[in-house]
Amino acid sequence: MFRRKGYYDTSMADLSAACGIRNAHFYYYFKNKEALMAEVLRSVQQFTAERLQRYAHDESRPPRERLARITRFFERLYAHATDPPDATASPPAVSTGGAASTGAVAGGCIMANTTLETASVPGEFTPVLKTFFETWVAALQHLYRTKYPEAEALELAEATVQDIEGGLMLMKLYRDKKYLLNALKRSEKRLD
Amino acid sequence: MFRRKGYYDTSMADLSAACGIRNAHFYYYFKNKEALMAEVLRSVQQFTAERLQRYAHDESRPPRERLARITRFFERLYAHATDPPDATASPPAVSTGGAASTGAVAGGCIMANTTLETASVPGEFTPVLKTFFETWVAALQHLYRTKYPEAEALELAEATVQDIEGGLMLMKLYRDKKYLLNALKRSEKRLD
DNA sequence: GTCTATATGCGGATAGAC
């Protein structure tokens, strides 16, 4: 819910309805809405970091292959999620880039969404969000490092993250995975 | 206000306070908050489209120069805006990429922010948002077209927009312009 | 066109029985 609708537009009523529990139950386990959200972000951060570290540093495989696993991971994380019953047939909307258009879509990145929604004034979420992106960049940099010098590898890693996050935004707008998929493809090409 | 705090977290009270008028005045000129936002987006869209078209099709200058003007335009549009009195000294946070870190920052793209906040279910804003990004992509594609074939120029244009928008997100999180500036630099390199 | 006052509903959060 937070990923799809954002933090402020998601009400406790939305959440309890989605969970099939009573509104008040949340307040037994969490201090308030903010703490609940913080826990969601922490959980996503941790899950992602674990995977990224595992894949990026798997010395038993060549870098190209490790990157491919990371790509698959993000493709699922960001585009596999199914948004429920609003599945209206989506018009392809516009332009056909490197990849062909790919039907209905849901997904997105709760970390980026939350960043844009809340990062004006630093607040409680900022640290987890920063950690998330730093881990991601570090993992990519580690892989690009096998082909490029330190500084260049960092810039490529940052460029990849930006490309993907921008792609997720366009994916949401046009309901077309191709923006994400193209970005992922470009991230792999950088290692060829 | 909408750009900084987002649509849902911005109250009519915030807006009227910022404008130095009474809350009720808005309802004389606009049907409701949504209509007010729609007008803001329409205005930004129109302003941007006018500039983009003018710069991209200025046949009196070489493509490289036209792109440079577009770059400067977006640099101002996205990073020049000054966020008011919350100017706390910002720690550089992390990594130094291609460009050196550049002090305090404000800015961002209201169109991307609004997309992520509201585009789950299409709603009223979607058309303006789409137009905005289509115009932007088209302008860039027109310039890349001078060096690349149609399809490739389109993909580069989309990649540039994604890179920049992702950069704006990181810029907001780390309060560091470098992510935007690096993306703009990369967009120019693609024409060299 | 601008003001004051206020209606109305919803969102976050709590009380307290069970």
Added chain:
DNA sequence: GTCTATCCGCATATAGAC
């Protein structure tokens, strides 16, 4: 640990005098 009932404040929006 789960339930029902409810408080309280704020946000959108309107009424109606001036």
